[in-house]
Amino acid sequence: MIANAKEPFRFFTRLTLTVMTGIKAGNLKEFVECLKTVPESVIYQHTHRFLQQHQYLVPEPPNDFAYWVTNILQEERLGEKLAAIDTVRFHNLEDLRKRIVDTIEGHLEDNNDIRQISKGKEFYFMRAARFSVPTPHLARNLAEFRDCLQKVSISSLYLHIFEARLRLPSGLNDFSFWFESKVGEKSLAKSVANLDPYTHTLEGLRSKILSLLDARLKEPSHGAS
Amino acid sequence: MARLEEYRSLVGPDTIEELFLLAKNLNGKSILHVNSTATGGGVAEILNRMVPLLNELGVATRWKVIKGGEDFYAVTKKFHNALHGSQQAIAPRDYQIYEDVVDQNLPYIKLDSDIVFIHDPQPAALVKKRRELKNRWIWRCHIDVSQPDPQVWGFFKPYVEQYDACVFSAPAFAQQLAIPQVLISPSIDPLSDKNRELSQEEIKVVLERLNIPTDKPLVTQVSRFDRLKDPLGVIEAFKKVKPSVDARLVLVGGSADDDPEGIQVLEEVRQKAREDPDIMVLCLPPTSHLEINAIQRASAVILQKSIREGFGLTVTEALWKGKPVIAGAVGGIPLQITHKYSGILTYSIDGTAYWLKQLLNEPAYAKKLGENGKEHVRQNFLLIRxxxxxxxxxxxxxxxxxxxxxxxxxxxx
Known part of the structure; x- marks a missing residue:
């Protein structure tokens, strides 16, 4: 018989609606000034939302800002630096904003030649209206968790793996937090926490976690009660 | 017409489940869509599919079309072109004709649904009724308003700001407005007659029926006969390519009820096409979805040489069929095509001719563009999203x- 968790795990999903702010930037100076003042939901849109939208691409582009600076502004050196900022390692959006702003300002200190982009190619700042939606998928133990994980959308996976890092104090993902604190599965929690979500597509991550669960469920030490 | 169940294999059961979850949270809200034409053009096509699917999700949805005479459609066509940024001679009487027709429609459209969803400028002024109703109103602008004529935009803006939110198809269309502006790309229905998979036999039968020979590679533009789609520019580009590549150009179009200028443009196109037997002009009824599908699937290269464009759903359709597309870098087209990755973006007749020659001579490269374009549409521009x-x-x-x-x-x- 499989042991039940102290509390069941409810799968949620994250859906977003894109809202345009009407704010745009046509050169690097305008761009960084806007970045300093736009709401957090704008930073989210161009980093996390972008990550979710482009998950089918491997390697996925890192964020909208790097894409615009590299491909439209054609500031490749700065674009590369912005691309190297590891979005998922930041545990709050303000820290992420600061890193992006500091990177651009550092570049501007050494480069005074400001290129103005032609009309229509400006960077358009947009914000994300985020929806948190409970799904009917509820797991009371590891076996049920495995079944649910197979069925939920990649938006749900995204919420529990990527966005959880902005919510949980430790920067942990929801799955690892539940495995450890509610099921007593420390080792499994650690294995899932160690997966680098940045180098997998969401479907790839799903397969990886499923195989970790399968391996654990086959072990005789699991679930005896 | 396809039911939600039939999309399961295309988008995954989890995505369909999410739709039901969202619909349930609307707690019985009712929706009314209003536009200006029941057939022809992308808006009517989307509503034809969207309305039954919303109802299937349990969201009670109606669709009404405003009625207007020739005068009204001539005026709204001028407004449409002006909002797209082209110069138009608009008289004070034109605004009066517009207001009068909207007022005449008001008693005949029941606007008391929980959410009233108005499409494009033609019915936009219906919002004057909202004060009495206390419901929510959305204005969906399907056209490129990145550089609108200030006078015409100035006329519509006070109406637009009476809505709760407006929706645009591309970031560059955003305006300075006091209401939220939401970005939603339009879509195509992968299961409709216009986009579903066709067998080689089905394609052959349609082409024979329309007398389109297949002895040479087909270059196609599917569009209304509208100056903003530049059909005359397409013929010029084709003529530049012709001396070095043997191909056949097919211009396929129709007219919509709200586009009186179309007949005149069609005549000019026919005139110009007479100069070359390898140029075919087909004017098809608005219900010719299967025919369009077959022609697109039989094409070697598809053009969309628009000068202005809302989103450009004909581009989406062509990409969905895995075809290499050469299109004007306007409106929503750059959202669909990344130049030299998922298609080709051009800015001139010469540019279109240059790339057309390249793609006809390099079918392997053209095929790769088509494959990438199809994947992009699968991820971003299908009806369920x-x-x-x-x-x-x-x-x-x-x-x-x-x-x-x-x-x-x-x-x-």
Whole structure:
């Protein structure tokens, strides 16, 4: 018989609606000034939302800002630096904003030649209206968790793996937090926490976690009660 | 007409489940769509599919079309072109004709649904009725208003600002407005007659029926006969390519009820096409979905040489068929095509001719563009994604347009 968790795990999903702010930037100076003042939901849109939208691409582009600076502004050196900022390692959006702003300002200190982009190619700042939606998928133990994980959308996976890092104090993902604190599965929690979500597509991550669960469920030490 | 169940294999059961979850959270809200034509053009096509699917999700949805005479459509066509940025001679009487027709329609359209969803400028002024109704109103602008004529935009803006939110198809269309502006791309229905898979036999039968020979590679543009789609520019580009590549150009179009200029443009196109037997002009009825599908699938290269464009759903359709597309870098087209990756973006007749020659001579490269384009459409521009965005928009209005919306019972472990 499989042991039940102290509390069941409810799968949620994250859906977003894109809202345009009407704010745009046509050169690097305008761009960084806007970045300093736009709401957090704008930073989210161009980093996390972008990550979710482009998950089918491997390697996925890192964020909208790097894409615009590299491909439209054609500031490749700065674009590369912005691309190297590891979005998922930041545990709050303000820290992420600061890193992006500091990177651009550092570049501007050494480069005074400001290129103005032609009309229509400006960077358009947009914000994300985020929806948190409970799904009917509820797991009371590891076996049920495995079944649910197979069925939920990649938006749900995204919420529990990527966005959880902005919510949980430790920067942990929801799955690892539940495995450890509610099921007593420390080792499994650690294995899932160690997966680098940045180098997998969401479907790839799903397969990886499923195989970790399968391996654990086959072990005789699991679930005896 | 396809039911939601039939999309399961295309988008995954989890995505369909999400639609039902969202619809349930609307708690019985009713929706009314209003536009200006029941057939012809992308808006009518989307509504034809969207309305039954919303109803299937349990969201009670109606669709009404405003009525106007020739005068009204001549005026709204001028408005349409002016909002697209082209110079138009607009007299004060034109605004009066517009207001009068909207007022005449008001008693005949029941506008008391929980959410009234108005499409494009033609019925935009219906919003004057909202004060009496206390429901939510959305204005969906399907056209490129990145550089609108200030006078015409100045006329519409006070109406637009009476809405709760407006929707545009591309970031560059955003305006300075006092209401939220939401970005939602339109979509195509992968199961409709215009986009579903066709067998070689089905394609052959259609081409024979339309007398389109297949002895040479087909270059196609599918579009209304409209100056903003530049059909005459397409012929010029084709003529530049012709001396070095043997191909056949097919210009396929029709007219919509709200486009009186189309007949004149069609005549000019026919005149110019007479100069070359390898140029075919087909004017098909608005219901010719299967025919369009077959012609697109039989094409070697598809053009969309628009000068202005809302989103450019004909580009989406062509990409979905895995075809290499050469299109004007206007409106929503750059959202669909990344130059030299998922298609080709051009800015001139010479540029179109240059790339047309390249793609006809390099079929392997052309094939790769087509494959990438199809994947991009699969991820971003199919009907189910569009349906989900509309449901989110309705919920957004229902939750005071806030940045973080928690639906249902949020208790977690």
């Amino acid at each position: 569009h349906l989900r965005d509309y449901l989110l928009l309705f919920l957004f209005l229902d939750h005071n347009r806030s940045d973080f919306i928690r639906l249902g019972n949020q208790s977690c472990f």
